[in-house]
Amino acid sequence: MPARTFPQGFLWGAATSAMQVEGGGAGNDWAEWEQEPGRIHDGSRVGDGCGWWAGRAEDDLALAASLGHNAHRLSLEWSRLEPEPGRFDDAAFARYAQILDALARLRLRAVVTLNHFALPRWAAAQGGWAGEAMVARFARYAAECARRLGSKVALFATLNEPSVLALVGYGLGHWPPGKTNLAEGCRALANMLRAHAAAREAMRTAAPHALVGLVLNAPLLDPARPRSVLDRAAAAAQDFFMTGAIVHALQTGLLVPPLLSARALVPGLRGSLDWLGVNYYGRYEVQFDPAAPALFRHVQRGSIKSGRSDWGQVAPRGLTRQLVRLSALRVPLYVTENGVRDEADLIRPRYLVDHVAAVHDALRSGADVRGYFHWSLIDNFELAEGWSSKFGLIELDRRTGRRTVRESARVFERICRANALPD
Ligand code: GAL
Numbered sequence: 001m002p003a004r005t006f007p008q009g010f011l012w013g014a015a016t017s018a019m020q021v022e023g024g025g026a027g028n029d030w031a032e033w034e035q036e037p038g039r040i041h042d043g044s045r046v047g048d049g050c051g052w053w054a055g056r057a058e059d060d061l062a063l064a065a066s067l068g069h070n071a072h073r074l075s076l077e078w079s080r081l082e083p084e085p086g087r088f089d090d091a092a093f094a095r096y097a098q099i100l101d102a103l104a105r106l107r108l109r110a111v112v113t114l115n116h117f118a119l120p121r122w123a124a125a126q127g128g129w130a131g132e133a134m135v136a137r138f139a140r141y142a143a144e145c146a147r148r149l150g151s152k153v154a155l156f157a158t159l160n161e162p163s164v165l166a167l168v169g170y171g172l173g174h175w176p177p178g179k180t181n182l183a184e185g186c187r188a189l190a191n192m193l194r195a196h197a198a199a200r201e202a203m204r205t206a207a208p209h210a211l212v213g214l215v216l217n218a219p220l221l222d223p224a225r226p227r228s229v230l231d232r233a234a235a236a237a238q239d240f241f242m243t244g245a246i247v248h249a250l251q252t253g254l255l256v257p258p259l260l261s262a263r264a265l266v267p268g269l270r271g272s273l274d275w276l277g278v279n280y281y282g283r284y285e286v287q288f289d290p291a292a293p294a295l296f297r298h299v300q301r302g303s304i305k306s307g308r309s310d311w312g313q314v315a316p317r318g319l320t321r322q323l324v325r326l327s328a329l330r331v332p333l334y335v336t337e338n339g340v341r342d343e344a345d346l347i348r349p350r351y352l353v354d355h356v357a358a359v360h361d362a363l364r365s366g367a368d369v370r371g372y373f374h375w376s377l378i379d380n381f382e383l384a385e386g387w388s389s390k391f392g393l394i395e396l397d398r399r400t401g402r403r404t405v406r407e408s409a410r411v412f413e414r415i416c417r418a419n420a421l422p423d
Contacts, residue, residue, distance in 0.1 A: 004360045004421040011071035011109055011371030012416035014064060014393055015337050017116035017160065018077035020380040021057075023049025027079030028118040029128070029176040039178075041308055044386035050378055050396060053080075053095065058102045060403070063394060064377055065106040067409050068416035072103060073336055073373045075113035075160065076149075079120035082141050093148050100152035109154040111277075111336070111373070113215060114142050114199070116160040117175070117383070128177050129188035130170065135195045142199035143206040150207030157277050157336070158199045161217040162192035163242045174308075174384050182294075183258075189241075190259040193249050197269040214250075215277030215336045218243045218326065220318030221284050224299050230288035234296040238286055243322075250329060276329055277336030279375075280319045280355075282312025304340055304347075306389050311341060314351060316358035323362035323369055332370045335359055339375035341382075343390040348408035356421055374412060378403065 019030055023046060034045050050056060064072055080092040103110045115138070119128055123137060142158060150156075159165075169175040171185035179185070200212045221239045223231035236244075241258075249255055253270030256263045285300035304311040323333055340351045356372060363369050379392035387398060393409035396402075414422055 003423050004357065006360065006363070006419050007370070008419070009370070010419055011111070011334065011373070012412075012419070013069040013071035013073060013108065013111075013371070013373050014377035015073035015111075015373040015375050016052075016377050016380065017075040017113065018052075018080075019046065019075075019116065019118040020376075020382070021050040021060075021378065022053040022077060023047060023051055024053050025077055025080060025118075027083055027120055028077065029121055029124040030118050032121065032124075033176045033178070039384065040386040041306070041384055042386035042388040044381075044388070046381045047398075050380055051401065052099075056401075057099045060378055060394070061099075061102055061106055061108060063403065063405070065108055067393070067405065068413040069108060070416065071109040071111060071154070071371060071373070072377070073111040073113065074099070075116035076145060077118065078115055078123070078141055079118065081145065082120060085122055085137065086140070088144055096149060097152065100149060104152065110152060111155045111157070111334070111371075112145075112149070112153045113157040113160050114138075114145055115158070117165055117169075119176070124177060128169075129165070129191045129195075130177075130179070130184050132191055132194070134191055135198050138195040139198035139202040143202035146203035146207035146210045150203075150210045153210070155275060155334070156203065156210055156212045157215045158196045158212060159192055160215045161279060162189055162196070162214075163246060164217045166192065167241065186259045189245070190255050193246065193255065193259075193269060194266050197266050197272045200272045201268045211274040213273055213275035213277055213331070213334075214246075215279060216243060216246055216326075217279045217281075218322040219280065219282060219284055219312055220315055220321060221286055224285040224287035228288065231286060234288045235286035238284075238296065247326065247329065273329060273331045275332045275334060275370075276326060277334050278319075278322060278326060279337035280322055280335065281338065281340075283315035283318045284310075284312050304342075306341065306385055309385055309389070314340070314347070314354075316354040317361075319355055319358040320361040320365070323359065323367040324365050327367045332368050334371040334373070335369065336371075336373050337375040338372070339391045341389045341391055343395075345395075345406040345408050348393075348406065349411045352408055352412055353415075353421065356415055360421060 166189035173180040382389040
């Protein structure tokens, strides 16, 4: 008898995003961004990605099914589906329908994010998320997706990690649109939450049975010196921006400062979740530092890092803590991303097992967790990191296109097949 069994029907799988695996999309803001010198740290380009748009999606998803997965999280590329404002592309919808049909044949439940960071160029040119006009545009796109693809999708997510995009794209300028204005980041985050609420309403009209959620990034942010009031305040402020403000908005329907200068009620935001996705990578120790640009530094030891990115210290208990905390929203929770940059697959097997155990701990504490998706299925274009940060359960040789199943994928397979963490 396995020690730690998961509820029946628990979803096991991996996550990907359109821009990171499809290749060949020239219509989004990342296609322009990667051309600018220095934007992609290793100088690489997305190129033909993992070849998913051209036909490899089906092979990789078949590989996922053969590795015991029963679900997959993917995203749709807005710039393909709506190449010009208000003009929807039938051929692009047909290609996604084909991929979703393949998932159904493979008995993989489809979890579909409508927008995972990349914006159509036309939307970016009109100010992106910093402008309120995006709210209605996104709702129109979301309704079209629900109408055309809703019958093939188990769970829809509107947006991926709004606070990360607001911070990294509009506050720090490391991703498109490359703005370095935190106030604009707050405006962008407020508009993304408005867009989520408007999209959810429009989707439920277009496809009444659609289950619509939102995906949050919920890192664990601890004060570096627990007795320091300033460290505690810095950690709390950061947590509020990343997670707390969104949770509050979803609970009350209110956007509060610093997201807006004065609080405002957003129609439809309260109760706008059928489920919540939680992305969790690691833990940060936040130290107040008046000399640092944002008044704090991350000082934890043993972080998973590349030259410029920091995914935090490996700390599975943080996942338990966040899942228990987010239970306050009273909707089913799914771990929609969790993973580690590890080309040699030295850390990933243990990381995976320990985080699945952390999910089980959350279940035991009463959290209603219904699935776990590892980031990622296959090595892919890791945003500003380019191709050199490797998160895949499957290794990709970009030169030959060859796929090699990593040891961690086998470890995960045993978990998926047993629906349990075997002793
Ligand atoms: C997440 C993001 C993914 C992936 C991952 C690893 O924040 O949603 O697209 O890049 O981080 O860095």
